[in-house]
Amino acid sequence: MRISVFTQLARTFKPPTGVGRFINNMVLGLAGTQGVDVRLMLSRCYVGDDGRLDSRAPLAGLPFDTFWLHERAMEKLWKAVGFPKGDRYARDADWIYSPGQTYVPIRHKRIISSVHDVHMFEPSLPWLSDARHKANRLKWSVWFRSALREATIVQTISEFTKRRLIELFDVPPEKISNVQCGVEQRYFDAFSLDPASLPRPVDGPYLLVIGGLNARKGGRQTLDAARALADLKSPLTIVTVGHNDPLLEAEAAAMKNVRVIGTVSDEALPGMLRGATALLFLSLYEGFGIPAAEAMAAGVPVIASDAASLPEVVDDAGFVVPVAEPRCAAPIAQRL
Numbered sequence: 399m400r401i402s403v404f405t406q407l408a409r410t411f412k413p414p415t416g417v418g419r420f421i422n423n424m425v426l427g428l429a430g431t432q433g434v435d436v437r438l439m440l441s442r443c444y445v446g447d448d449g450r451l452d453s454r455a456p457l458a459g460l461p462f463d464t465f466w467l468h469e470r471a472m473e474k475l476w477k478a479v480g481f482p483k484g485d486r487y488a489r490d491a492d493w494i495y496s497p498g499q500t501y502v503p504i505r506h507k508r509i510i511s512s513v514h515d516v517h518m519f520e521p522s523l524p525w526l527s528d529a530r531h532k533a534n535r536l537k538w539s540v541w542f543r544s545a546l547r548e549a550t551i552v553q554t555i556s557e558f559t560k561r562r563l564i565e566l567f568d569v570p571p572e573k574i575s576n577v578q579c580g581v582e583q584r585y586f587d588a589f590s591l592d593p594a595s596l597p598r599p600v601d602g603p604y605l606l607v608i609g610g611l612n613a614r615k616g617g618r619q620t621l622d623a624a625r626a627l628a629d630l631k632s633p634l635t636i637v638t639v640g641h642n643d644p645l646l647e648a649e650a651a652a653m654k655n656v657r658v659i660g661t662v663s664d665e666a667l668p669g670m671l672r673g674a675t676a677l678l679f680l681s682l683y684e685g686f687g688i689p690a691a692e693a694m695a696a697g698v699p700v701i702a703s704d705a706a707s708l709p710e711v712v713d714d715a716g717f718v719v720p721v722a723e724p725r726c727a728a729p730i731a732q733r734l
Contacts, residue, residue, distance in 0.1 A: 399434050399435070399493070400435045400437070400490060400491045400492050400493075400494050401428060401434060401435070401436050401437070401491060401492065401493045401494075401495055402437050402439045402463070402487070402488035402489065402491035402493070402494045402495070402507075403436060403437070403438050403439060403442070403457075403460075403483075403494075403495045403496075404436075404438075404439040404484065404487075404494065404495070404500060404502050405421055405425075405438075405440075405453050405495075405496065405497050405500065406469065406497075406500060407438075407440055407444050407451070407452070407457070407469075408417075409421070409497075410422050410455050410456060410457055410594050411452070411454040411455055412454055412455075412456065412663075412664060413661060413662070413663055413664050414664075415472075415730065416514075416579075416686075416688050416689075417497065417514050419582075419588070419664075419687075419688075420512075420579060421457075421497060421512075422457060423580070423582070425457055425460070425495075426456065426457065427430065427681055429460055435585045436460055436461075437460065437461045437462060437463055437489065437491070438451075438457060438460050438461070438462035438463070438465075439462070439463050439465075439487045439488055439494075439502075440462055440463075440464060440465075440469070441464065441465060441467065441468055441469040441472060441482070442464045442465065442466050442467075443468050443469060444464075444469075445462075445464060447486045450580055459602070463487055463488070463489060464487075464679045465487050466579075469537075471485050473500060473501070475618070476501050476502060476503055476541075477501050477540075477541035478679060480503040480544070481503065483504055483505045484503060484504050484507070484509075485504055485505050485506055485507050488507055491507060492507075492508065492688055493507065493508050493509065493510060493550075494507050494508070494509045494510070495509070495510045495512070496509065496510075496511055496512075496545075497511070497512050497514075498511050498512055498513035498514065498542070498545065498552075500698035501542070501544065501545045502542045502545075503544070503548065504548060504582060506534045508550040509548060509549050509550055510550065510551045510552075510553055511545050511546065511549040511551075511552055511553070512552075512553040512555075513546075513552060513553070513554050513559060513563060513666070513685075514554070514555055514559065514685040514686065515559055515562075515681045515683065515684070515685025515686075515706075516559065516562050516563060516566060516567075516685075517614070518531075518534070518535060518538060519535055519538075519539060519566055519567075520562075520566075520683070523614075523682075523683060524613065525612075525613035525614055526696075528583050532733075537634075543567060544566075545623070546563070546567055546569050549573070551573065551574075551575055551643065552573055552574045552575070553574075553575050553577055554574055554575070554576055554577075554685070555576070555577065555578055555579050555685055555686040556578060556707040556710055556711070557576060557707075558706055558707035558710055559685045559686075559707065560574050560576050564662070565681075578686065578711075579686050579688045579691060580704065581688070581691050581692050581695040582692075583666070584664075584668045585668050585692045585693075585695040585696045586695050586696070587668070588668040588669060588671065588672040588695075588696040589672070589695065589696050589697040590695075591669065591672050593642070593672055593673045596670075596672060596673040597669065597670075597673075598671045598673055599637050599657060599659060599670060600635045600637060602633050602635060603633055603635070603675045604632050604634060604635045604636065604637045604657075604673075604674055604675060605634055605635070605637065605671060605674060605675055605676050605677070605678040605701075605731055606607070606634050606637050606638075606671055606676075606677055606678065606698075607620055607636060607637065607638040607640075607677075607678050607679070607680075608640060608641070608667075608671075608673035608677065608679070608689040609639075609679075609681060609689065610638055610639070610640030610641040610642045610643075611632065611638055611640075611641045611642040611643055611646040611647055611650055611658065612641065612642060612643040612646065613642070613643065613682070614681065614682055614683055615642070615680075615681045615682070616679075616680035616681045616682050616703060616705075616721070616724070617642070617643055617646040618646065619644065619680040619682070619703070619721065619724035619725070620636060620638070620678065620680055621649060621650060621653070622724045622725055623636070623678065623680065623724050623725060623727045623728050624636045624650075624653055624655050624656050624733075625653075625725070626653055626724075626725035626727075626728035626729075627655055627728045627731065628653075628731070629728075630728055630729070630732055632655070632728065632731070632732050633707055634655065634675060634731055634732070635655050635656070635657055636655060636656045636678060637655070637656075637657045637659060637670075638650070638656070638657070638659065639659050639660065639661070639662045639667070639670070640656050640660075640661065641661070642658060642660075645646050668692070668696060671689075671692065671693055671696050672697070672698060672699055674693075674698055675692035675699070675731065676693075676698060676699040676700065676701050676731055676734050677689060677698055677699070677700045677702075678701050678727060678731065679693075679699065679700060679702040679703065679708065680701075680702070680703045680719075680721065680724050680727065681702075681703060681705065681706075681708065682703065682705050682706070682721060683705060683706045684705070684706050684708055684711075685706070685707060686707055686711060687702070687706075687707055687708045687711050687712075690702055690708060690711050690712050690716065691711060693716075693719055694712075694715055694716065699716060699717070699734055700712055700715070700716030700717065701716065701717045701719060701727045701731060702716055702717070702718055702719070703718070703719060703721040703724070703729055704718050704719065704720055704721055717730050
């Protein structure tokens with residue numbers, strides 16, 4: 399079987415987001431499978447003078463085919479007029495794989511499109527309610543509908559996302575394959591580590607927040623939980639890693655029991671997670687929510703919101719709290 403992969407390569411650079419990590423692991427797993435030939439389809443702009451791909455990309459060792467337009471220009475052309483067809487860059491591939499945030503128009507090939515979430519198309523999310531986001535939602539829905547229509551298989555990662563694809567875009571249920579996320583071995587390995595022996599981001603016990611302080615990841619709810627912990631005179635500090643909204647970051651800087659770290663490497667994160675009293679994951683929208691699964695693999699309790707896919711992922715293996723009452727996470731954390 400021959401598979402051609404088109405993805406925004408920069409999204410897979412280390413340290414990747416959850417989507418980038420999913421793409422890296424899936425594509426490399428396919429490339430290591432007997433009888434499967436995987437080639438990348440990408441812009442020439444990613445190829446250095448030495449003929450190699452950027453070393454920050456874990457996929458850099460795979461063979462590739464290129465087109466000369468810059469990636470953004472090609473995507474705009476594909477989304478606007480559906481031309482040139484992706485078949486010509488896929489050689490003799492049996493399948494083309496493309497993540498849902500991109501669109502590859504095809505003529506004869508079979509295509510798999512993976513959709514991790516549809517939050518950009520949700521009608522009532524407060525952080526997507528301004529005029530710019532509404533205009534983008536309308537514009538993007540045109541090519542996204544084309545991508546869903548042309549896909550042979552729509553691969554998603556939770557029953558929640560599958561349901562929203564059906565409800566928002568009328569995708570036939572039989573066309574959707576739900577393949578939930580796996581967890582990298584390093585998180586299972588972290589389970590055997592002694593938390594007391596690990597480097598700590600703060601003195602004393604801490605709750606780890608992965609995803610940063612921003613609206614989608616429940617940044618406001620996280621700070622509300624921190625205030626509730628302070629009211630309880632809890633020794634717990636909330637440590638956040640990831641990208642932050644500047645206003646929430648400034649607010650956190652004035653709080654004694656919140657420590658904002660920023661980006662953490664993939665290598666350091668499992669140990670930091672293992673050393674935590676619990677993962678605090680009050681996200682308001684997740685297509686899956688892989689930090690919750692990673693925490694459970696590392697033997698760390700999970701306190702998650704009841705939003706989107708998180709109740710499905712956590713189920714009865716962790717603590718699910720109402721997103722409208724984030725302060726109720728504090729008594730749970732206090733007891734752990």
